[in-house]
Amino acid sequence: MMNYGLTEDQLTIVRLAAEIAEKKIKPVRAEYDEKEEFPWPVIEDIRKADLFGVYLPEKFGGFGGGNFELVLVTEALSRACAGIALAVAASGLCAIPILLFGNPEQRQKFLPELASGKKLGAFTITEPEAGSDATSTRATARLDGDHYVVNGVKNFCSSGKAADLYVLFASTNPSKGPRGISAFVVEKGTPGFSFGKKETKMGIRASWTYELVFNNCRVPKENLIYKEGHGLRVAQGTFDYSRPGVAAQALGLAQGALDESMAYIRVRKQFGKPISSFQAIQHMAADCATQIEAGRALLYSVARAMDAASKPAVDEAIKMGLPVYDVLEKLSGGKRWTKESAMVKLFCSDMAMKVTTDCVQMCGGIGYMRDFPVEKYMRDAKITQIYEGTNQIQRNEIAAMMIKEAASSERREAVNA
Amino acid sequence: MPLNIVVCVKLTPSTANIEIDPATGSLRREKMSFAINPFDEYAVEEGVRLKERIPGSWVGALSLGAPDSEAALRESIARGVDEAFLISGPAFEGSDTFATGYALAMGIKKIAQIKGRVDLVICAKQTNDSDTGQVGPAVAAWLGWPGISFVKKVEEVSDKFLRLHRMMEDGYDVIEADLPAVIAVLKEINEPRLASLKGKMAAKKAAIPRWGAAELGVDESKIGRRGSPCAVAQQAAPPARPQGHRIQGGSPQEKAKQLVEKLQELKLI
Structure with a gap:
């Protein structure tokens, strides 16, 4: 992976999540997929490693990171199994509205239990x-x-x-x-x-x-x-922050599928040569890797920009005893992340569907079989195009924001003229 | 009653490809990677589990070795140990299990002074480098405490005693030992957890005191090469395994036929 200038703490988080993915998730993922059981022992491992609260403020028992840290954990776990990683992401989807819109009592009551993983959300x-x-x-x-x-x-x-x-x-x-x-x-x-x-x-x-x-x-x-009648605002504000998590799931599983495929195509021989020596395979693999890296670059920059804007608001809101959303409105002049978070979710999930489909194709017959892990990545990828708003809804939201932005810049020009 | 527990750990080669310098007969340390002795992971886990089981308990880690042994101690902190201590210095070089047991026992006495008392020492059954299994019992002997090896379960801990399961060839013994005591635990005792994020951060920040012979107040005639009744006369790497014979080509039936012919040729069947 490229050097994205992660801090030492972020690298520690990534390494720890990768270790759990490798040692605790990979050996059991096929079994949980087959039996459709909830992976309680793995949840316990993730909980003991303190990975449920990386994105929550230290005041509530979290690690004090932001959206980017949640993205890093979700990506690393999804590289082994997006289904198991979803337990962390779903808890995040419960904690985010409480963090952003909850009052101080609600934050204090509910967030520590979600940060420790003692309770799932x-x-x-x-x-x-x-x-x-x-x-x-x-x-x-x-x-x-x-x-x-x-x-x-x-x-x-x-x-x-x-x-x-x-x-x-x-x-x-x-x-x-x-x-x-x-x-x-x-x-x-x-x-x-x-x-x-x-x-x-x-x-x-x-x-x-x-x-x-x-x-x-x-x-x-x-x-x-928050307030009566503001539910849809709570939902939209939450999605603005949570959609990068879906993108991270998609990114992680796409990378996992490509890792498995790369290992296989280098040992699988046909016509007397490893199939990785054929240009037809090489071009597919190169396209997969390029799309994954493009997704990662977009996701990491958006998550970092969101954190840069939102973390001061979270700190301020905790100090003032106000809902984060109200402080955020004041500090960032109502800047919303709807467009960018929809873009990362759209791009990474479409990318993951394409990459995992191509990975099955590169691996051929064995890629389609359930005792080889690649077909599962393809099945798991599909949901990322659907939940937290279908990708058609994401496009609607991106376009709506674009039109709004164009109209408001025209208005500004008219005022300045 | 809360317990004060000390786990003894060691930094050992983490690779199977150990190189021995033919000139000196000692390990070529510069060519190897090191990590916490894999058996120690179980000892650390048991210490941390007992701490979690008995509220108010404290668990420390102690190591004797070169300054880089700190890595094994930091790994122990990352896995839930509260504090760590290192015994290190030229005077300890070349210590055998007798001298190592003495030095560790002195370290445990010093920890007991700092923390008020030590109730339980946990060692692994052996290290993956020298494989003696003697250090745990030696520590018990030097301290004059009960020593129980091959422990596969800590069934009960009360104010005064421990009830343990000791693995035997044909089953297990149930043993009650007075506290303070030294136990050496088996891999069967638990499944070690991975380090936690908070543990890793604590490990990074931890200040680990380093005790030399003087700080520990040891009798220098009992440590290092001078204090070691055993000396390693020679060390050698096992001879490389000869290359195997590979049965190539054809259908499984043909391969099986070739295999049988080969085994008959070697008069193995």
């Missing part, structure tokens, strides 16, 4: 009728005294049932449509909260995907994240 927005269109959320949360009474069904929840904390989206005011949606933290074991169907999937099979059922579930009022 999950994020649940999708409903049977609300996939790409999160505005049609039907789950409701009605205020009743000190509690919100939640009713409805959520589905496709990653780390469902395995997680202890869930960031949930439900409407507190259905008459207001999208502006009636609010975000909550719900703890597993809250009466009225149960698990429905367990999905069987194409890839990332070491991760549980569950339907969640809320039946008059009473969620304490203090578990409302």
